[in-house]
Amino acid sequence: MKLRQIELVLAVAKFGSFSRAASELYISQPNISSSISALEEELGYDIFIRSSQGVALTNEGDLFLRHSTNIMKEIAGMRNIASGKLHRKFTINTSLNHTLINQAFSKLCVAFEEGDSANFTLQSSNSTQIVEDLYLGKIDLGVFIINKITLDTYQNTLSKKGLELEVFGRLNLNLTIGKHHPLLEEENFEFNKLSQYPHVSYSFNTISDFPDIYAMGLVNPEKMLVVNDINVRHQIITSTNAFGIGCDIHPKTRIIDKIVSIPIP
Structure with missing residues (x-):
């Protein structure tokens, strides 16, 4: 060979x-x-x-x-040994486009910015692709949200592939809308009316990851907006009546004063 x-x-x-x-x-x-x-x-x-x-x-x-x-x-x-330089290479793939992830990655970059060499990559993908890339050795770390309903399935899959799963914490899924949204004018928020409005999500989030949420009928499949960038998603939510579904909003999120986060019952 x-x-x-x-x-x-x-x-x-x-x-x-x-x-x-x-x-x-x-x-x-x-x-x-x-x-x-x-x-x-x-x-x-x-x-x-x-x-x-x-x-x-x-x-x-x-x-x-x-x-x-x-x-x-x-x-x-x-x-790289011959050059006498330590080449640091680390790739993270995440299905969680969140301020928390971005801040952690920034701290990683700061910690090694004075080094001779560094090659760090933060990229986004769906959970299925993350598992596959980990298995093939294409990435070093995968970070994603797992619904409690599908947790056992992921644990079995990862175990069979010789991969380890570590739960960092538990997050609530919330509805995110702009403060101007018409549904906020009601005395009681009516979740059943959400299907009248567009749902904005990331291209790397899949329905199979959150079957119970989509089964509630909150999302109208005929009114879907799909983006890749967190800033674009925020811009759509704050300037239109579209809504997002995701985990708790980080307190340092840039648009924290323009949005409302409502726990999904």
Whole structure:
């Protein structure tokens, strides 16, 4: 087994086909195909399932990819030894776009800003993708909200993949609306009328993560606004009658004086 073969496997897995990987690496497709075929023969199992639509990892290939990703990380670290510099690399993937997460990440950056080298990444994704990326070694830490209904399922999934789950704390799910919202004019807040208004959520939040909340009928699937950025979400909530559903608002949130947070019964 050669390091170059591992690099080719990672490239094919990343781009989804031999031809795309060949194009990106500026080498011929037959060279990639023959090199990976030789590796599969040496290993005694197929890494990829080939089809006219592209390639997919076999179960063995999935495990191979996980180990290969970690190997490449270690090799990168060994190469940095010669420079005499400690290269710090840490990737966090979160489904929780919250001030608390942003503040913690900022503190991490401040703590290492005087170092010789640092490569820290904070990115957003849904919980399913986070688990997969952790399993494959693509990220170092995943942070996400788990509904108590689906907690056992996640624990079983993570355990089977050799991953650990640590519960940091418990948060309430709240409704977030602007202080100008028409429903606040009522003496008693009528949750059943929320479906008349758009719901704004993040693209990395999924209905399957909170089945009980969506089953309550608060969200109208015909009135959905999907964004990626926390500031855009805040802007929509404060300037329209759209509402959001999320955890407790951090007291240092920039728009704390423009919104109302109501616990969902």
